[in-house]
Amino acid sequence: MSNYFDFISQELLGKLRQVKVYIKKHNPTIGLLTEEILRDFLRKHLPKVVSVEQGFIIGNNNEMSRQCDIIIYDSQAYAPFYRINDVVVVPAESVLAVIEVKTSITKKIFHDAINYFFELRNFGSARTYLFIFNSLNIRKIGDFLNSYKHPGDYHEFDWDTFQWLPDEITGVNSSFHLKKDMVIDDRDMMGYTSIYYEGLDGDEISALENFFLSIYGVVENHIKTNYFRSENMKKREDYNKRKLHSILAIPLFHM
Template identity: 30%
Template sequence: MSEISLSDLYSNMQAEMLQTLHTGSVPFAHSGTKGDNTEANWIAWFKKYLPARYAVDKAIVIDSGGKCSQQIDLVIYDAQYSYMVFQQQESKLIPAESVYAVFEIKQNLNKDHMEYAQEKAESVRSLIRSSAPIQHAGGQYKPKPLHEILAGVLTTKSDWTAPIAPNVVKYINITSHNKRLDFVCSVSDNTFVIDNNIFVSQYDASKTPTIRFCEQNDSLVFLLLNLLKRLQDIGTVPAIDYREYASKIDSKYYKVM
């Protein structure tokens, strides 16, 4: 029986991913334009490599109470059951129930950018999420328990001198439920992931997580495979309870005589 080298496959895949990520990347004099270009490349990268059941966009996340998150550079959300994706001028508004993961995108990895990504994550995770019962031919399923929304920061390079692992591990906030980062990627250095042994059902702050990382040559493949595993663990997002959103519409009852 012939064998195939997974290492070779991963190396080829990494090279292809790098090409996708850097397609159209040219230096811009204006830093804001350069940042927008980097965000667009990462969004295109996720759209290419994630299954079609997931949608990817820059967006603001909202809840049924009208509260909203900060602007999120990259949101991975449900593409099959998310009927309520609003457009407000240039921004997409995505219901919190539909969100799988959120990422902050920066050129360089450093302490400030990691803390900024943690604040962005907290602004999403603190929103209210509903979960409605699901009807099926034989009756009704109970509301699905709310999943843990994943979060991370994506960068091209690091401000820290290699090896960067001690600094990254130091600044991953693993004790705060809403601020923790599950993924930290510096394409030219390493990708770090928090093992999901503390996410079997819900986040357990009493458990000490294992932080795994790979080397530069596999940074994007490692990110993708671990993200796919975590998305697989989540399964499907909960059914939105549309009554919660409808309750904010001023309506009246009319009694039929």
């Protein structure tokens, strides 16, 4: 069944590449198209318990989030408070994942994204993703993380401020899929790791496959906890028989 993951990753990559072919110089349009491609892909391939929309999240104190590019929420149990076309306002307790989409990345854009995810911590415990369409390499992403200016006198991430960061960061061209993790170095540290598998036709496929499997896993865990409550529910990633090829890491702070 690993061919399944090849096919769906190639499908997503092909649609993203078409944007580069036809829209070359208008970043706002590229950004809107990338968001819509990702939303449409996830609507097609995720279980129907969830809906994939853009919009806003309402917190427990009726405060409203900034606009979210992609919200994945349980539409089986929760109806939106408001909807116009595909823009919704949904309660925080319904939201499983939030994806922020960037056309390209600079230090300022990346730091603004950190601030955005910090604000989202007031709106529940959804898993957070940063998706970068034209990314820089992992080394530059590490530089952006380490150059972030924290409030006050302390200028490095720790256990508390680590929670500000997106749980996962996906880059396409340069390509990677980073997840918060323990980094084994001379001393144990916390940071991000990116896994690559053998037998893939490029890092883009590996990144997109990991991106999809991660989001699918979030939905599966929600279904298992709230609907089926079965220990025998087979996970989608169980069908993936890839062999590990390599791991890259960004260490951020000592444990």
